[in-house]
Amino acid sequence: MTARLTYAFDAYCGWCYGFGPALRQFAADxxxxxxxxxxxxxxFSGPGARPTAAYPHIPEANxxxxxxxxxxxxxxxLDTLAEGTTVMDSTAAAKALIALRAQAPTRALELARALQEAWYVDGRSLSTPDTHRIVAEAHDLDPAAVVAAFQNPKTAAAARTEFRTLRRxxxxxxxxxxxxxxxxxxxxxxxVSTAAALTEALNRHLSPAL
Known part of the structure; x- marks a missing residue:
């Protein structure tokens, strides 16, 4: 039997970026x-969508x-963080993942990684269509279709639905x-769990009670 899992993720979450390698190894294993x-x-949505300078704890957390x-x-x-004016908007980031995932549903984890690297490596805003065009091209997706989906109001509604699902x-x-x-x-x-620890936890939950 295949186990169903939900990964609650935010592209602007530094701890998600740190968790990524272990999760990807767990998925591969x-x-x-x-x-x-x-x-x-x-x-970082609604009133929480603010410039990085509004969150002075970020460098220490990193x-x-x-x-x-x-x-x-x-x-x-690091340069973008030091400059301090880029707004972290999780709704835009969620729209981007939905737009990318629409073309490659089985590659969601890969595309989530790509968005985090666009931000945490290159310092590109996830509110900018050009960022998603670059990500799409790098992952052999249709960049025009990704940008169109990113800008479609239905994608924003889908992002809000995901937020509500996770709250539920x-x-x-x-x-x-x-x-x-x-x-x-x-x-x-x-x-900070390792891939091995995640697999052990999965096995524990799926093993029949003795």
């Missing part, structure tokens, strides 16, 4: 065992993320990995 769905959250997960942040991102599932932070079972929804691991 469990190919054929899991059906993983990536849904975006609204970490240092912790690097120390605990090993990921590094690119110079383009009880998600109150990112990243969160959820396993759906007959007994309910269970969280697997946390932001």
């Amino acid at each position: 469990n190919t054929g065992r899991i059906d993983l769905h990536v849904l975006s959250g609204g970490l 240092n912790r993320i690097t120390a605990l997960t090993g990921v590094t942040f690119g110079q383009g991102y 599932l009880g998600v109150d932070g990112y990243p969160t990995l959820l396993l759906h079972t007959d007994t309910g929804v269970h969280r697997l691991g946390g932001p």
Whole structure:
């Protein structure tokens, strides 16, 4: 039986960026065992969509993320962060993932990674259509179709639906990995979990009770 999982993700979430390598390895290690769905959250949406300078804790948080997960942040991102005026808008980021995912539904985790690298490596705003054109081209998708979908009001509505879905599932932070079972929804691991620890948790939940 294939296990269904939901990955609650936000492209502007540094801890999601740090969690990415372990999650991707977990997904690779469990190919054929899991059906993983990536849904975006609204970490920086509505009044929370503000310039990076409005969040002075970010550099210290990034240092912790690097120390605990090993990921590094690119110079383009560090320059953008220091400049301080780029608005982090999670609704725009969610629209981008929906637009990309529409062309490659089975590659959602790969495309989520691409968006995070556009921000956390290159420092590109995820509100800018040119960013999504670049990501689409790099991943052999139709850039014009991606930009059109990104700008379509129906995509914004779909993003808000994803936000509501995650709230209904009880998600109150990112990243969160959820396993759906007959007994309910269970969280697997946390932001600094290894791939092996995630697989162990999955096995524990799926193993029949002794």
